[in-house]
Amino acid sequence: MAVGVFDSGLGGLTVLGALQTRLPDVPFVYYGDNANTPYGVRDADDIYTLTCAGVERLWAEGCDLVILACNTASAAALRRMQENWVPEGKRVLGVFVPLIEALTERQWGDNSPPREVAVKHVALFATPATVQSRAFQRELAFRAIGVDVEAQPCGGVVDAIEEGDMILAEALVHSHVSALKRRMPRPDAAVLGCTHYPLMEEAFRAALGPDVAVYSQPDLVAASLEDYLNRRPDMLGTGTKSLCLTTGDPIAVGHKATWFLRRKIDFRPA
Numbered sequence: 298m299a300v301g302v303f304d305s306g307l308g309g310l311t312v313l314g315a316l317q318t319r320l321p322d323v324p325f326v327y328y329g330d331n332a333n334t335p336y337g338v339r340d341a342d343d344i345y346t347l348t349c350a351g352v353e354r355l356w357a358e359g360c361d362l363v364i365l366a367c368n369t370a371s372a373a374a375l376r377r378m379q380e381n382w383v384p385e386g387k388r389v390l391g392v393f394v395p396l397i398e399a400l401t402e403r404q405w406g407d408n409s410p411p412r413e414v415a416v417k418h419v420a421l422f423a424t425p426a427t428v429q430s431r432a433f434q435r436e437l438a439f440r441a442i443g444v445d446v447e448a449q450p451c452g453g454v455v456d457a458i459e460e461g462d463m464i465l466a467e468a469l470v471h472s473h474v475s476a477l478k479r480r481m482p483r484p485d486a487a488v489l490g491c492t493h494y495p496l497m498e499e500a501f502r503a504a505l506g507p508d509v510a511v512y513s514q515p516d517l518v519a520a521s522l523e524d525y526l527n528r529r530p531d532m533l534g535t536g537t538k539s540l541c542l543t544t545g546d547p548i549a550v551g552h553k554a555t556w557f558l559r560r561k562i563d564f565r566p567a
């Protein structure tokens with residue numbers, strides 16, 4: 298019984314950490330496509346091809362269920378994968394829906410018609426590809442009416458994090474928040490719509506100020522996966538071991554991952 302966790306690089310580790318805390322008995326197999334990160338500046342076909350390759354690798358590890366812990370892949374590739382590509386008996390889930398369910402105060406999996414919700418002005422911070430896809434707005438419109446979303450493509454932040462240049466990443470976060478605030482001066486909620494951004498959560502909070510509720514994905518995705526597995530225990534695949542795979546240099550990726558998550562993480566070549 299193992300569940301796969303996919304990301305373009307290191308960002309999905311923020312989700313992996315929350316999953317391991319919430320579901321300590323479930324083995325997770327992580328796949329970071331560090332050789333091809335960042336996805337956020339690629340076109341949708343490219344993101345689809347790379348994401349399918351990673352998901353197939355996770356299926357080969359006995360993970361029938363794969364979480365795309367990557368908003369860019371969830372936004373640009375997931376629907377196409379689910380419609381045309383995922384075979385019977387396998388599942389691929391994204392990270393948008395749990396976030397939007399929390400934002401719109403829904404129970405996990407509540408598919409009732411869209412309704413008025415408390416939040417009215419939402420700032421979305423995400424990669425250029427995620428913003429361009431408008432997938433967040435589409436999923437939100439299925440669940441809520443009357444919500445104004447202002448999206449900020451946060452170019453450069455993922456590259457800086459992957460390079461370990463946190464000073465540059467912080468400066469970029471401040472500049473992206475300022476740019477958004479010029480268009481939406483008083484958001485009531487901000488969505489960190491990229492799994493790399495929880496690593497910069499303090500910088501986002503500082504730049505946004507105390508009146509903005511910040512929604513970050515790791516804990517929300519973990520709670521929603523727990524609920525899903527309670528309903529679909531058959532989706533726990535045949536894999537038995539936790540392991541981290543990368544298409545990049547396993548030693549370098551392992552060092553950065555260890556530093557980010559403040560615990561030893563070893564990677565193997567994918």
Ligand code: DGL
Nearest residue numbers: 308335336337368369492
């Ligand atoms: N962590 C990813 C996301 O959630 C990917 C970012 C990237 O590769 O550009 O969007």
